[in-house]
Amino acid sequence: MKLIKIARRNLWRNKRRTAITSASILFAVFFALIMRSFQLGFYDHMIKNAIESFSGFLQVQHIDYQDDPSLEASFPVNDSLFQLLESVDGIKTVVPRVESFVLASTGNQTKGALIIGIDPVKETELSDPANLIVHYRITKDVLEQLNNEDRVPQSIKEKLDLIAKKSYTNTGTIAMDLDLDEKKDKEILDVIGEISYFPGRYLTKDDDGVLVSDRLSRYLNLTIGDTLILFGQGYHGATAADLYPVRGIITIANPELDNKLIYMNLASAQYFLGFENRVTTLAINLYDNSEKNMLATQNKLNALLTNKTIVVKNWEEFNEVLAQQIEGDSQSGQAFMALLYFIIFFGIIGTVLMMIHERKREFGVLVSIGMRKTRLATILILEMIFMGIIGVVSGTALSLPILWVLHNNPIRLTGDMAQVMEDLGFEAVMPLAWIDMYVFWQGLIVALMVVLSCLFPLRKVFNMKAIDALRA
Amino acid sequence: MKSIFLIILIPITGFLFTVSLQAQNATEIVKRADDKMRGEKSSYSEWKMKIVRPTWERTLSFKNWTKGTDKSLVLVTAPAKEKGQTFLKLDREMWSWNPTISRTIKLPPSMLSQGWMGSDFTNDDLLNQRSIVVDYTHEIIGDETLENRKCYIIELIPKPDAPVVWGKIVFWITKQDDLLMKSEYYDEDEYLVKTELAHNIKNMSGRLIPAQFELIPAEEDNQKTIVEIGNIQFNIPIEDSFFSIQNMKRVR
Numbered sequence: 001m002k003l004i005k006i007a008r009r010n011l012w013r014n015k016r017r018t019a020i021t022s023a024s025i026l027f028a029v030f031f032a033l034i035m036r037s038f039q040l041g042f043y044d045h046m047i048k049n050a051i052e053s054f055s056g057f058l059q060v061q062h063i064d065y066q067d068d069p070s071l072e073a074s075f076p077v078n079d080s081l082f083q084l085l086e087s088v089d090g091i092k093t094v095v096p097r098v099e100s101f102v103l104a105s106t107g108n109q110t111k112g113a114l115i116i117g118i119d120p121v122k123e124t125e126l127s128d129p130a131n132l133i134v135h136y137r138i139t140k141d142v143l144e145q146l147n148n149e150d151r152v153p154q155s156i157k158e159k160l161d162l163i164a165k166k167s168y169t170n171t172g173t174i175a176m177d178l179d180l181d182e183k184k185d186k187e188i189l190d191v192i193g194e195i196s197y198f199p200g201r202y203l204t205k206d207d208d209g210v211l212v213s214d215r216l217s218r219y220l221n222l223t224i225g226d227t228l229i230l231f232g233q234g235y236h237g238a239t240a241a242d243l244y245p246v247r248g249i250i251t252i253a254n255p256e257l258d259n260k261l262i263y264m265n266l267a268s269a270q271y272f273l274g275f276e277n278r279v280t281t282l283a284i285n286l287y288d289n290s291e292k293n294m295l296a297t298q299n300k301l302n303a304l305l306t307n308k309t310i311v312v313k314n315w316e317e318f319n320e321v322l323a324q325q326i327e328g329d330s331q332s333g334q335a336f337m338a339l340l341y342f343i344i345f346f347g348i349i350g351t352v353l354m355m356i357h358e359r360k361r362e363f364g365v366l367v368s369i370g371m372r373k374t375r376l377a378t379i380l381i382l383e384m385i386f387m388g389i390i391g392v393v394s395g396t397a398l399s400l401p402i403l404w405v406l407h408n409n410p411i412r413l414t415g416d417m418a419q420v421m422e423d424l425g426f427e428a429v430m431p432l433a434w435i436d437m438y439v440f441w442q443g444l445i446v447a448l449m450v451v452l453s454c455l456f457p458l459r460k461v462f463n464m465k466a467i468d469a470l471r472a
Numbered sequence: 473m474k475s476i477f478l479i480i481l482i483p484i485t486g487f488l489f490t491v492s493l494q495a496q497n498a499t500e501i502v503k504r505a506d507d508k509m510r511g512e513k514s515s516y517s518e519w520k521m522k523i524v525r526p527t528w529e530r531t532l533s534f535k536n537w538t539k540g541t542d543k544s545l546v547l548v549t550a551p552a553k554e555k556g557q558t559f560l561k562l563d564r565e566m567w568s569w570n571p572t573i574s575r576t577i578k579l580p581p582s583m584l585s586q587g588w589m590g591s592d593f594t595n596d597d598l599l600n601q602r603s604i605v606v607d608y609t610h611e612i613i614g615d616e617t618l619e620n621r622k623c624y625i626i627e628l629i630p631k632p633d634a635p636v637v638w639g640k641i642v643f644w645i646t647k648q649d650d651l652l653m654k655s656e657y658y659d660e661d662e663y664l665v666k667t668e669l670a671h672n673i674k675n676m677s678g679r680l681i682p683a684q685f686e687l688i689p690a691e692e693d694n695q696k697t698i699v700e701i702g703n704i705q706f707n708i709p710i711e712d713s714f715f716s717i718q719n720m721k722r723v724r
Binding site: 233 | 523587
């Protein structure tokens with residue numbers, strides 16, 4: 001107890017020295033936390049975009065589908081297969097899909113497109129296209145009208161460029177892009193909403209129409225009610241060609257998908273491709289998305305399937321590209337953090353060394369009046385631990401509010417940066433990860449560094465000769 | 473002196489003469505075999521095509537009208553879902569008409585190497601068949617007996633500027649009746665790409681011709697396409713206007 005008291009008093013005796021050392025630890029924790037959180041948040045976001053709300057965490061596929069994703073590598077489905085899959089614990093949804101590449105055309109413009117046949121009711125539990133339907137579109141005409149509109153204040157007119165050519169599902173996002181408050185500026189938003197209103201609806205249960213992704217619809221110059229020509233090869237190489245009315249435009253966060261996606265009714269897709277009762281995948285989402293649970297459920301399902309031509313794959317298997325992207329980025333991020341830690345580590349050692357040097361005379365006096373070196377060392381370790389705790393706790397405390405705010409209000413990139421991100425196939429958002437175990441790990445790593453940085457000064461204390469120290 | 477000259481000269485000219493005669497002969501054989509199937513002036517035929525794949529098979533039927541060397545029209549008559557599609561070939565260009573989407577599509581050159589209706593026949597096969605006479609030099613390189621018929625083996629090498637895809641073609645044509653029994657198609661590196669076999673030789677509309685053909689791609693296992701003639705007529709009168717984009721939509 002006495003030693004703790006002495007250590008505390010030592011710290012308080014020279015407040016500035018304590019502050020400098022603690023601050024270096026504080027910054028170490030702060031930067032490491034923010035950086036890691038950005039990384040993890042970005043991965044979470046990618047997984048949410050591409051996996052949770054598109055492909056599902058698990059998929060049932062034909063065994064050849066992974067290597068050759070064609071209609072030939074498909075399988076027939078029936079109610080008993082659905083019942084079997086849905087009976088397993090922890091499975092949230094099982095959604096049937098037919099996916100194929102075709103040519104989409106309006107006569108003059110033609111582009112390759114990915115058609116996905118969906119069950120409009122079930123699909124709301126996974127990718128939920130109903131929520132992606134575009135209701136507001138800021139076209140050139142709309143911009144002009146808004147600029148001539150008296151009800152829109154000049155200050156907002158100047159900002160309209162920010163939303164030019166964009167499509168929105170709700171006015172809330174428009175408010176966010178224009179930096180408006182949804183409640184306070186309700187009137188202005190209502191005006192913008194009224195002028196930019198875009199009709200369009202989700203598919204009904206037996207709909208014979210299609211939903212077209214925003215970028216694709218703009219390339220093909222399509223709007224609601226237009227006829228879309230789809231042309232391609234169906235099951236067993238049969239010709240697939242038909243006309244479809246456009247029911248709605250959907251906006252998808254992932255720009256790559258937004259450039260090529262067409263949703264249609266499962267039955268329409270099956271008829272179009274000559275693909276009766278067959279699907280290319282069954283997408284599965286789970287209640288618990290942790291890696292451990294995902295793999296356990298995957299094994300359970302694979303054991304249950306009696307048909308050996310189909311197999312359950314997890315997203316890291318069927319979306320190797322994303323898994324590797326995350327893996328690679330995570331590793332380079334960790335290497336960067338190691339560098340950061342390295343620099344901070346030497347910062348801490350530097351301050352500790354200086355402290356020892358400053359207090360050499362003090363130590364000499366203590367040893368010569370009979371203090372054992374082990375006790376002296378213990379005091380030093382306690383001092384370091386206190387400073388470490390102050391640094392780690394205050395660093396975490398400082399970053400938590402920032403993490404919290406940026407997690408709930410992700411940074412939305414604009415302009416060129418956004419363009420670069422979108423060209424790379426990412427949504428131009430930089431969210432932070434929610435506070436989780438990684439906070440603890442960053443704190444622990446810094447604490448370990450503090451302990452390590454004690455070793456050198458301790459050695460100095462033990463090798464110290466009282467007589468030399470007194471003369472210092 | 474003179475006599476020595478003659479002794480040398482005569483065999484040389486004789487040799488040259490026989491070579492050119494033989495080349496002429498090979499070209500003649502290929503031309504006759506080609507005309508035989510196509511009709512010298514025009515033809516109308518009904519076909520059944522079976523596409524065989526490792527895990528499935530599919531059959532479709534079509535009608536084919538040809539006139540001269542460069543006009544051809546194909547109408548798909550079965551299965552129901554694909555019925556009514558037509559393909560028109562005029563000279564070196566090709567169009568397709570699809571009744572469901574009411575659109576004529578001009579096939580771009582990039583699509584020529586794709587399979588026709590999902591079969592092993594490429595669009596290019598339909599388009600370029602006639603060029604076997606004009607775009608290649610022909611030479612008899614041996615003989616062999618196939619299905620009890622004595623055949624010449626004729627090698628076709630493309631002429632330097634010919635717009636063709638093959639590096640070499642080898643034909644087996646019967647010495648009697650000029651029937652093309654077998655053909656092998658090689659790429660530029662002389663690798664075998666596909667083999668076409670003729671079977672079931674019988675008399676149709678007064679001509680002795682093979683009624684069944686089998687196309688086997690060399691690189692794919694358990695995969696082939698079989699076409700069979702149901703009915704064929706030669707040298708029937710067809711107007712030039714029959715082979716038009718307008719008629720693609722009308723023909724039945």
